[in-house]
Amino acid sequence: MLTINVAVLLAVIIVVRLRRKTHARSRNDEKLTVLIVLVFGILVAPTAFGQGVLDVVAQLADGITTSSR
Incomplete structure (x- = not known):
């Protein structure tokens, strides 16, 4: 069986x-693409990969905020 x-x-x-x-x-068509991307984000967010991406983005945002001061 293939899943x-x-x-x-x-x-x-x-x-x-x-x-x-x-x-x-x-x-x-653009609205449908946005909807698909949102659903993808909701599905990926609770996974380990999603948490890793969140951590990287948070560090990047922190670095940008720190460098602009």
């Missing part, structure tokens, strides 16, 4: 959708 992780499937869909030409997208 597909929903987050991995959404990541593939996001990559395919973002590779298309920008001027070929309609407003509804």
Whole structure:
């Protein structure tokens, strides 16, 4: 039996959708892409990978804030 992780499937869909030409997208198409990315973020956030990304982004933001003072 083959199982597909929903987050991995959404990541593939996001990559395919973002590779298309920008001027070929309609407003509804852009809204759907945003919705898919939000759902992907919600699925990935509680995982170890999501927490690692959060830590990296937090450190980067902290470094930018510290360097601007």
